Amino acid sequence: MFFKLLSHDLNNGIRKRLAYYATALVISLTFCQGCYLVIQSLNRRGVAGLSGNLADYLVYLFQGMKVYYPGPDNPFIFPVMWVIIFILSAYLMLGYPFYDITRFGQQILVRGKSRYYWWISKCIWNVCGTVLYFGFFYLGAVLFCFVRGIPISFHVTPELLKNLLKTAAEIEMTAGECVLYLIVLPILVSLAFNMLEMLLGLLTKPVFSFGAVSLFMIISAYYKADWAIGNHSMVLRGSKVLGEDGVHTGTGLLLIGGIVIFSVVLGCIRFKRYDILTRE
Amino acid sequence: MLWRYLRIELKKALTGWFFWGIIGIGIVITLFSSKEIFSNFLNFTAMQSGEFARAEYIGLSLFGTWIGGEYHTLGVAMYFFILPVLAIMAYGWSFFLEKKGGYIKNVITRVDKKVYYMSKYITTFAAGGLAVILPLLFNILLTCMYSNFAIPDITYGYVSMFHGSLWSELFYTRPFFFCILYLIIDFVYGGLIACCCMALAFFLRNRLLVLLLPFLALLALDYLRWDIVYLLGQEVEISPMKFLHPTPYPSPVSGWILLGSIFFLLLATLGTCMLRGRKADVF
Numbered sequence: 001m002f003f004k005l006l007s008h009d010l011n012n013g014i015r016k017r018l019a020y021y022a023t024a025l026v027i028s029l030t031f032c033q034g035c036y037l038v039i040q041s042l043n044r045r046g047v048a049g050l051s052g053n054l055a056d057y058l059v060y061l062f063q064g065m066k067v068y069y070p071g072p073d074n075p076f077i078f079p080v081m082w083v084i085i086f087i088l089s090a091y092l093m094l095g096y097p098f099y100d101i102t103r104f105g106q107q108i109l110v111r112g113k114s115r116y117y118w119w120i121s122k123c124i125w126n127v128c129g130t131v132l133y134f135g136f137f138y139l140g141a142v143l144f145c146f147v148r149g150i151p152i153s154f155h156v157t158p159e160l161l162k163n164l165l166k167t168a169a170e171i172e173m174t175a176g177e178c179v180l181y182l183i184v185l186p187i188l189v190s191l192a193f194n195m196l197e198m199l200l201g202l203l204t205k206p207v208f209s210f211g212a213v214s215l216f217m218i219i220s221a222y223y224k225a226d227w228a229i230g231n232h233s234m235v236l237r238g239s240k241v242l243g244e245d246g247v248h249t250g251t252g253l254l255l256i257g258g259i260v261i262f263s264v265v266l267g268c269i270r271f272k273r274y275d276i277l278t279r280e
Numbered sequence: 281m282l283w284r285y286l287r288i289e290l291k292k293a294l295t296g297w298f299f300w301g302i303i304g305i306g307i308v309i310t311l312f313s314s315k316e317i318f319s320n321f322l323n324f325t326a327m328q329s330g331e332f333a334r335a336e337y338i339g340l341s342l343f344g345t346w347i348g349g350e351y352h353t354l355g356v357a358m359y360f361f362i363l364p365v366l367a368i369m370a371y372g373w374s375f376f377l378e379k380k381g382g383y384i385k386n387v388i389t390r391v392d393k394k395v396y397y398m399s400k401y402i403t404t405f406a407a408g409g410l411a412v413i414l415p416l417l418f419n420i421l422l423t424c425m426y427s428n429f430a431i432p433d434i435t436y437g438y439v440s441m442f443h444g445s446l447w448s449e450l451f452y453t454r455p456f457f458f459c460i461l462y463l464i465i466d467f468v469y470g471g472l473i474a475c476c477c478m479a480l481a482f483f484l485r486n487r488l489l490v491l492l493l494p495f496l497a498l499l500a501l502d503y504l505r506w507d508i509v510y511l512l513g514q515e516v517e518i519s520p521m522k523f524l525h526p527t528p529y530p531s532p533v534s535g536w537i538l539l540g541s542i543f544f545l546l547l548a549t550l551g552t553c554m555l556r557g558r559k560a561d562v563f
Contacts, residue, residue, distance in 0.1 A: 070316075072344075072438055075351040075529040077522075078361060080503045091496065095488045207373075207491055211365050215309075218361050222354050 002117045008108060009125040013096040014132060020092055024133045027088065028061070028140025031081055035060040035164070036148060042163050050160040053151040055173070057141055058182040061085070063165050064234020067224045067242070078221050082234060083214075086190055089133045090213050093194040096129075097122045098206050101276050109276065119271045123264050126198055130191045138183065154178040169241045181238060185249070189233040192256040193217070195263035202270050226251040229259065282395050285387075289403040293371045299407060302370050306415030309362065313347045313355025314422050321345075321426050341430040343455040344439040346423040348416060348462060348526035349432075351440070360525050363412055364495045367470035371407035372477035375400050376490050379481055384562050397557035401475060401550060408474025409467035416463060431455060445532035462526040465538065469524055472545040473498075479552040482560060 014021070035057050042048040065079035100122075101109070109118050145152050154175040161171045173181065193213050200209030220230025224237050224247065231237040232252035239246035293299060321340055343349050347356050378384045378400075387396050432439045432452055441451045450458040476494040484490050501508075502519040509515055509531070516534040517523040520541070523533045 070352040070354075072350070072352060072440075075440070076353075076357045077530060078357065080499065084499055084503060087499065088496070091488070091492060095486065206488065207365070207369060210488075210492065211305075211362055211369075214365070215358050215362060218358050219354065222357050 001112055001114070002121065005108060005112055005117050005121040006124055009096075009100070009121050010128060012100065012104075013125045014129055017092075017096070021129070021132050021136050023088065023092075024136035025140040025143075027084060028137045029144055031061050031085075032057055032141055032144035034081075036144075038164060039160070042160075048160045048163045050157050051150060052157055052160050052164075053153045053155060054141060054145045055154045055156045055178045055182065056160055056164065057145065057150070058138075058178070059156060059161055059171065059235050060164055061141070062182055062186055062233060062235050064231070064236050065221055066167070066236050067245075068222055070222075076222060078218055079234075082221070082230075083217055085137070085186075086193060086217055086230070086233070087214055089130060089190045090193050090197050090210060092133060093126055093129050094197060094201065094206050094210050096125070097198060098201060106276055115272050115274075116268050119267050120264070122198065123195065123267070126194050127191060130194050131187060134183075134187045134190065165236060165241070167236065167241055169243075171235070171240050173240060177240070180249070181235060181240065185252070186233040188253070188256045189229055192229055192259040195260050199263040199267045199270070202267060202274060227255065229255055232256070281391060282398060285391050285395050286399040286402060289399045290406065293374065293403045293407045294410070299370055299411070302366055302411050303414050306359070306366050306411060307418050309359045310347050310355055310415045310419040310422075312358060313350065313353040314419060316353040316355065317345045317350065317423065318426055337428055338430045338433055338436050339438045340427050341432055341438070342420070342423055342427040343430075343432045343451070343459070345427045346416075346459075347419045348459065349439060351525065351527055351529055356525070359415070360521060363466075363470070363521075363524060364473045364498050365492075366411045366415075367408040367473045368477050368491055368494060370411035370474060371404050372474040373487070373491055374404065375478045376481035376487060379562070380485075380487075388562055393558055394554070397553050401478060401553050404474045404478050405471035409469075409471035411474075412470030413463050413467045416466065420459065429456075440527055440529060442528060442532040445528045446535045446538060448532075459526065466524055468542055469520060472542065472549060473520075475549040475553070476545070479549040479556075482552060482556045 038060075039048070039050075039052055043050075061081065062085075063079075064082045065077075068074070068076055070076070105118070109115065112118060142152055144150075154173075156171055156173050156178065158170045158172055162168070165171070193216065196216070197209045197213040200212055203209075204212075216228075217230050220228040221234075222228075224231055226232075226247050229252060231247045232249065235241060237247050239249065324339060338344075341349075347353075347359060350356060378387075384396070432441070432455055434441070434452065439451075441448045447458055447461060450461070473494050477490055480490045480493055484493070498519070498521055502521045505517070505519045505522075508518050512518075515531050516537055517528055517531040518537055518541075522529065522531075523538065
């Protein structure tokens, strides 16, 4: 029965909504074009003289923002590119569960005989949706590099990144570290945001949960702290740029795992007594 | 007839727990600013003792410490980011739900369509605007409790208002008047953002898309602002997420951009609601 539920969710929540997920491709291409123009501008001024490769572009996309030190002479300007990447993912993961519960899902819920199955199925759908969203996002970056003739490799160019991110640090990453910092961590951070959002949607209303997660993203940009999990997806806050002062990836992974497990368990408990008939 | 139905709509919008809940959320967010500014105030007064007592009282001026005058606390970061969502959530959802739920059919058979759409537009506008400015007003009153009314002075460096930015001369001469004018701008913008949802409800069926598209569009505009500024050829702030903050950063605000965007949004939303509403078949 569980697999029927899951297949229903994957069919209705992903296959029939592929066009929505494909927006990630569009924003990825847009951001890559922005990065390309910055690199061109640096080259024109003779600053870098390098074209970069896929890893450099991904570092640029997931740079986040430098550590913010509040003060009257230092206004807070949120990292709009980073926010758009994660907020769009949160938005795409917002609607389907609550759409499903008010329509066809009610029938399935009765016939499924287990509310846990319904919630677990939605959690798996959330994981798949988040991975698919980032799949499109990375596909956009790869396509961009392919079309522009930029090498598709996971070897960062420290000299270029220094100018691109306006930092004094020499950013050097192995291919494995590139995968961890530029692919695994952004997906996991986004998954934690999305799971938390889905849980909060059960406790309040979906739009409120979206607002709460959006504020959590701003808090992550404001504070450099391990508990503000958004920091773990920002290259400028990581150990590769800040060294010892950077956020600790191990703690981040533990926290992300904790949030996901907490969301699944609390969601199960809450959904058991969730009144589906009074919800719109 | 318009006034009669408008009263019903206003009562529905402004007396519900939902509207006041949104105001409450806004106030709670502004408290993050007040808390940090108040701790700064305590540190500031502790440092100024003896012959230096109150030497830099201007640093505690209301006009540089209320949420619209400072730009470095968590409160200000969160409030002006979530401002469009607050405006939308106040009453922006109402028309979509009434359309979807069929309530509109009961109204249209009793009052003129134009009356219904105009009342709904005015109410959505008022609720959106109030949801934005009531927390700001609360913050001003709260800040008055521990700040003074010293007129800002650029030489002290506690405020940031660029030369050439909108009403900068007013800020340094009549700051109260400046605050009131900026609250009016925020009210109008909040109202128009909420009305965007009403206009979108004519074209879209997805509730979350109707509610959050204006917010996502503002984020996209914020990302593209440097490209647009490059096309305009002069450094002005074109992102509402930045220029709704009375103290402009990182670029100065242009009155023409502000007026133009208000005029465009008004024309687009009111035009859509009245013209499309008149023709739309609700049955």
